[in-house]
Amino acid sequence: MKIRLDHVVKTFDTFRAVRDVSLDIESGELVALLGPSGSGKTTILRMVAGLEYSDGGHIYFGDQDATDIPVRERGVGFVFQHYALFPHMTVAENIAFGMKVSKVKRERAAIDARVSELLRLVRLEGLGDRFPAQISGGQRQRVALARALAVDPKVLLLDEPFGALDANVRKDLRRWLREIHEELGITTLFVTHDQEEALDLADRVVILKDGQIVQQGTPEEVCRNPQSAFVMKFLGDANVLSAEVRDGKAYASGASIEVDGLVDGKAELYARPSDLDWSEQGPGIPAVIARVLDRADGRRVIATAETGEHLEFDVAPERALKAGKGGFVTVRRAKVFAA
Amino acid sequence: MSANLTSGLGRRKSPRVGDGPLFRRALIGTVLVIGAFLILAPLIVIGFEAFKQGWKTYSATIANPDTRHAILLTVVTALIAVPVNTVFGVAAAWAITKFDFRGKRFLLVLIEIPFSVSPIVAGVAYLFVYGLQGIFGPYFDAHDIKILFALPGIILASMFVTAPFVARELIPLMQSQGRDLEEAATSLGASGWRTFFSVTLPNIKWALLYGVVLCNARVMGEFGAVSVVSGNIRGQTNTLPLHIELLYHDYQTAGAFASASILAIIAVFTIIAKVALERQGAGRTRKTVPRPALAANPAEKSS
Amino acid sequence: MKRNVLPGLRLSLGVTLFYVGLIVVLPIAALVFKAASLGPEDYWRIVSSARAVASYRVTVLSALGATLFNLFFGLALAWVLTRYRFPGWRIVDAMVDLPFALPTAVAGIALTALFANNGWFGSVLSDLGIKVAYTPLGIMIAMCFTSLPFIVRTVQPVLEDIDPALEEAAQSLGGSDWEIFRKVILPLLTPALLAGTSLSFARSLGEFGAIIFIAGNQPMSTEITALLVFIRLEEYDYQAAAAIASVLLLTAFVMLAVTNTLQARALRYTVRS
Numbered sequence: 031m032k033i034r035l036d037h038v039v040k041t042f043d044t045f046r047a048v049r050d051v052s053l054d055i056e057s058g059e060l061v062a063l064l065g066p067s068g069s070g071k072t073t074i075l076r077m078v079a080g081l082e083y084s085d086g087g088h089i090y091f092g093d094q095d096a097t098d099i100p101v102r103e104r105g106v107g108f109v110f111q112h113y114a115l116f117p118h119m120t121v122a123e124n125i126a127f128g129m130k131v132s133k134v135k136r137e138r139a140a141i142d143a144r145v146s147e148l149l150r151l152v153r154l155e156g157l158g159d160r161f162p163a164q165i166s167g168g169q170r171q172r173v174a175l176a177r178a179l180a181v182d183p184k185v186l187l188l189d190e191p192f193g194a195l196d197a198n199v200r201k202d203l204r205r206w207l208r209e210i211h212e213e214l215g216i217t218t219l220f221v222t223h224d225q226e227e228a229l230d231l232a233d234r235v236v237i238l239k240d241g242q243i244v245q246q247g248t249p250e251e252v253c254r255n256p257q258s259a260f261v262m263k264f265l266g267d268a269n270v271l272s273a274e275v276r277d278g279k280a281y282a283s284g285a286s287i288e289v290d291g292l293v294d295g296k297a298e299l300y301a302r303p304s305d306l307d308w309s310e311q312g313p314g315i316p317a318v319i320a321r322v323l324d325r326a327d328g329r330r331v332i333a334t335a336e337t338g339e340h341l342e343f344d345v346a347p348e349r350a351l352k353a354g355k356g357g358f359v360t361v362r363r364a365k366v367f368a369a
Numbered sequence: 370m371s372a373n374l375t376s377g378l379g380r381r382k383s384p385r386v387g388d389g390p391l392f393r394r395a396l397i398g399t400v401l402v403i404g405a406f407l408i409l410a411p412l413i414v415i416g417f418e419a420f421k422q423g424w425k426t427y428s429a430t431i432a433n434p435d436t437r438h439a440i441l442l443t444v445v446t447a448l449i450a451v452p453v454n455t456v457f458g459v460a461a462a463w464a465i466t467k468f469d470f471r472g473k474r475f476l477l478v479l480i481e482i483p484f485s486v487s488p489i490v491a492g493v494a495y496l497f498v499y500g501l502q503g504i505f506g507p508y509f510d511a512h513d514i515k516i517l518f519a520l521p522g523i524i525l526a527s528m529f530v531t532a533p534f535v536a537r538e539l540i541p542l543m544q545s546q547g548r549d550l551e552e553a554a555t556s557l558g559a560s561g562w563r564t565f566f567s568v569t570l571p572n573i574k575w576a577l578l579y580g581v582v583l584c585n586a587r588v589m590g591e592f593g594a595v596s597v598v599s600g601n602i603r604g605q606t607n608t609l610p611l612h613i614e615l616l617y618h619d620y621q622t623a624g625a626f627a628s629a630s631i632l633a634i635i636a637v638f639t640i641i642a643k644v645a646l647e648r649q650g651a652g653r654t655r656k657t658v659p660r661p662a663l664a665a666n667p668a669e670k671s672s
Numbered sequence: 673m674k675r676n677v678l679p680g681l682r683l684s685l686g687v688t689l690f691y692v693g694l695i696v697v698l699p700i701a702a703l704v705f706k707a708a709s710l711g712p713e714d715y716w717r718i719v720s721s722a723r724a725v726a727s728y729r730v731t732v733l734s735a736l737g738a739t740l741f742n743l744f745f746g747l748a749l750a751w752v753l754t755r756y757r758f759p760g761w762r763i764v765d766a767m768v769d770l771p772f773a774l775p776t777a778v779a780g781i782a783l784t785a786l787f788a789n790n791g792w793f794g795s796v797l798s799d800l801g802i803k804v805a806y807t808p809l810g811i812m813i814a815m816c817f818t819s820l821p822f823i824v825r826t827v828q829p830v831l832e833d834i835d836p837a838l839e840e841a842a843q844s845l846g847g848s849d850w851e852i853f854r855k856v857i858l859p860l861l862t863p864a865l866l867a868g869t870s871l872s873f874a875r876s877l878g879e880f881g882a883i884i885f886i887a888g889n890q891p892m893s894t895e896i897t898a899l900l901v902f903i904r905l906e907e908y909d910y911q912a913a914a915a916i917a918s919v920l921l922l923t924a925f926v927m928l929a930v931t932n933t934l935q936a937r938a939l940r941y942t943v944r945s
Contacts, residue, residue: 081843107844108844110837114840116842127847127855128845131846131848131855177845385839386843386852386853387849392849396751396752397756397758399748400748401764404749404764404767406793407813407817410786410793412770414782414792415781415782460685460691464684464685465688467680467684468681470681470685479692480692485925486700486878486924487879487898487921488878488881489880489898489920490703494699498699500910502910525695529695529699532696548678552677552678561679589775590773590774590775610777610778610881613781617781617885629777629778629781629782632774632775636773637773643766643769
C-alpha cells in the first residue's frame with residue numbers, strides 16, 4: 031500500500047507540532063522518521079494511524095483519502111513504544127484480540143492456527159500461555175508486533191520500536207525486523223531518534239526538525255550529502271570550524287577546501303572525526319594534542335587548534351601519538367555551510 | 370489553508386472510548402441527576418429545614434443551653450481525641466516505616482480494624498470494658514471513677530473509631546520516602562527529636578494535616594459508638610449528633626436541623642480543606658493501592 | 673539482626689502498642705470474651721432467634737441492593753469524573769466525599785426529610801405508589817448514600833492510571849467502543865471494582881446512624897442488626913447484645929479478609945508492561 035501525506039498540519043493548543051509535511055511512501059518500502067524529540071515524528075506516525083487527526087492536509091492510502099477514516103477502520107498495525115500489551119490477557123490472547131473483535135468472523139480454530147503461525151514468525155513458540163508481565167522486554171516487543179500483524183494491516187507503524195530495550199537486544203531485533211519486513215513486504219513506517227537505528231534499518235530516512243522535513247533520502251544520500259548543518263550534526267559526531275568562503279574555496283585556520291554554490295562570507299566547516307588526520311608537517315591546522323582516547327575499535331585524538339577550537343579525529347591504533355605533541359590537523363573531506 | 374475545507378467539525382481530537390457526544394452527554398446527565406438527588410439534595414434539605422421557621426427559631430435553637438452544651442462537649446471531645454490520635458498516628462507511622470520488626474503486618478491490620486467494625490459494635494465493646502458488666506467497670510465504680518456515660522467514655526469511643534485516620538495517611542507516604550533523609554540526619558549527629566522535627570515533619574506536614582482534618586470530622590460527627598457509651602443525658606453527655614437525634618425524636622424538627630446544619634457546615638469545610646490539601650499533594654501518595662480517602666481501607670500492603 | 677540505625681524505636685513502638693492495645697484490642701477482646709462466656713447453646717439460641725435472623729436478612733439484602741446500585745452508579749460516576757471535563761466537575765469530584773464527611777445522624781435525618789411521605793421526593797414517590805421511608809427501600813437508600821464513595825474512590829485512581837495506549841492499541845486492532853470497554857477496560861477495573869464493592873458492602877452491613885432515622889425499625893421487617901444490638905442494650909440484655917454484636921464483628925473480619933484478598937489481586941496488573 032502506497033501512502034501519501036499531502037501538506038499535513040497538526041497543532042496542539044498553540045504548539046505547531048507538524049507544519050506542512052508532504053511525504054510519499056512507496057508500497058513495500060521501509061521508511062524511518064528520524065528526528066530529535068519534539069520534531070513531530072511521533073505525531074506524524076499517529077496521524078497516519080488515525081490516532082491523531084490532522085488539522086489540515088490529506089493522508090492517502092493508495093488512491094483513497096484516509097484523512098477522516100477512524101483508526102479502527104484504517105487497517106493499520108501499530109506497535110506502541112511501550113508495547114501496550116493487554117496485561118490481563120496471555121500472549122496468545124493478545125495476538126488473537128484483533129481477530130476476535132474483527133467484523134470478519136473467524137472460526138476459533140482458524141484464529142488459533144493464525145496465532146501459532148504468528149508466534150512462529152516472531153519466534154515465541156511455546157510462550158503463548160504466558161502473561162506479558164512474565165516475559166522479557168524484547169519478547170514483549172515481538173508480541174506487540176505479532177499482534178499488529180495479526181489483522182493483516184495494510185501498513186505497519188512502529189513508534190520508537192526499540193527505545194525501551196537494552197543495546198544488544200536492540201541490535202538483534204533490528205536485524206530481525208528487517209528480515210520480517212523482507213519476508214512480508216509490508217509497507218512500514220517507524221519512528222526513531224537513534225540515527226544509527228534509522229540508517230541500519232530503513233530503505234529511506236526522513237529527517238525532521240521542528241515539525242518539518244529537513245531532508246529525506248536513502249541512508250547513502252543523507253550520509254554522504256547532508257544538506258544542512260543540522261542534518262550533518264544530527265547524523266553523527268562532527269567537528270565544527272569557523273571558516274571564510276572566498277572565490278569558491280573555504281578557509282579555516284590553515285586548512286582550505288573547495289566548495290561550490292556558496293557565496294563569499296562567513297561559513298562553518300563540518301568534518302567527521304574520520305575525515306580529519308594528523309601530520310607532523312604542514313600544511314594543515316596547527317594544533318596541539320590534548321588527549322588520546324583508546325577504544326576497542328581504534329584511537330581517537332582530541333587536539334586543540336591555535337584558535338582554541340577542539341578537534342576530534344580517529345587515527346590507526348598503531349600511530350604513536352602523545353598528549354602535548356604539536357603538529358597539524360589535515361582535512362580530508364568536509365562540508366561547508368553558510369553560517 | 371484550503372486543505373481544511375474538506376475537514377469536518379470535531380476532527381481535531383482522536384476519540385477515546387466513550388467519547389461519542391451522545392453517549393458522553395447522556396452519561397454525564399444521568400450521573401449528575403442521580404448525584405443531585407442522592408448527594409446534593411440531603412445537603413440542601415438540611416439548610417431548608419433548618420431555616421423553614423425563620424432565622425429566629427434557628428438562632429434560638431443554637432442559643433439553647435442544651436445545644437450550646439452539646440457543641441461544647443463535641444468541641445472538647447475533638448480537642449482531646451484528635452491530638453492524642455495524632456500523636457499515636459505519628460508514633461505508629463515512625464515505628465512502622467523507620468524500623469523492621471516482626472509482626473509489622475499484624476500491627477498494620479490491628480490499626481485498621483476500627484474502620485471495618487460497626488460503630489455500634491465499638492460502643493458495645495467499650496461497655497464490656499468499662500461498664501458495670503465489664504472487665505474494669507466494677508473496679509472503676511468502686512473508686513468512684515466515671516468512664517461510661519461521661520466524657521472519658523465519649524472520648525475513648527471517638528478514639529476507637531478514628532484510630533487509623535492519621536496513621537493511614539502517614540504510613541504510605543513515609544514508606545515511599547524511605548529512611549535515607551533520617552539516616553543522613555542521624556549520621557550528621559542530629560538527635561532523634563531534631564531529626565523528626567527538622568527532617569521528617571516538613572516532608573509529611575500536609576499529609577499529617579490531611580489526616581488530622583479527616584479525623585476531626587469523624588470525631589465531631591461520630592454517632593453510633595458514642596450513643597452507646599454516652600448514656601444520652603441531655604445537657605450532660607450529649608454530643609451534637611446525639612443532640613440532633615434527641616431533638617428529632619422530640620419532634621423538634623427545626624431544632625434538629627438547625628443543629629445538623631452546624632455539622633453540615635463543618636462537613637463542607639472539611640471537604641474544602643481536603644481538596645486544598647490534596648492540591649498540596651496530600652492523600653495522593655498511594656499510587657498503586659486504590660483506596661478512598663475518607664474510607665476504610667484495611668489492606669495496606671507494605672512492601 | 674536487621675539494622676536499626678534510627679533512634680526512637682522503643683518510644684514510638686511503645687506508644688503505638690499501648691494505644692492499639694488500650695483503644696482497639698482491649699475492647700474487642702472484652703466483647704469476644706463476653707460473647708464466648710455465654711456457652712454455645714445460649715449463644716446459638718440468641719444469634720439464631722427469629723428476630724435476629726430477620727434483622728440479618730433485612731441488613732444483608734438491603735446492603736446487597738445498595739452495593740449493587742453503587743457498583744453501577746459508582747462506576748459511572750468514576751468514569752465521568754476521570755474521562756470527561758465539564759463545567760463544575762471539580763465540585764462534583766469534591767462532593768463525592770460528602771457522604772463520608774457528613775455525620776451519619778445528619779445524613780439520616782436529611783434523607784428521612786427527603787423521602788418521608790410529605791418530603792420533596794417522598795411525596796412524588798408516594799403518588800406513584802412507592803413508599804421509601806420506613807421501608808427496606810429507605811434502608812437501602814441510606815446505605816447507598818453512606819457507601820457510595822468507596823466504589824468511586826477505589827475505581828477512580830485505577831481508571832486514571834490505565835495507559836491510554838492500551839485503548840489506542842485496541843482501537844487500531846479494530847475493536848468497537850463497547851468491545852474495548854468490555855474486553856480491555858472492564859477486566860482491568862474488575863479488581864478495583866471488587867475491592868470497592870466489598871468495602872461498600874462491609875460498610876453497609878455495619879451502618880447505624882444514617883439508617884435508624886429512615887428505617888421503620890419494626891422488628892422482623894425493618895430492623896437492622898446494628899439496631900437490634902442497641903435495643904438489647906437498652907433492655908439491659910447485655911448477653912444478647914454481646915452475642916449479636918459478635919456476629920457483626922465476625923462479619924466485619926470476614927469482609928476484612930475478603931477485601932484484603934481482593935486488593936492484593938487489584939495490584940496484579942498495576943505493573944505496566
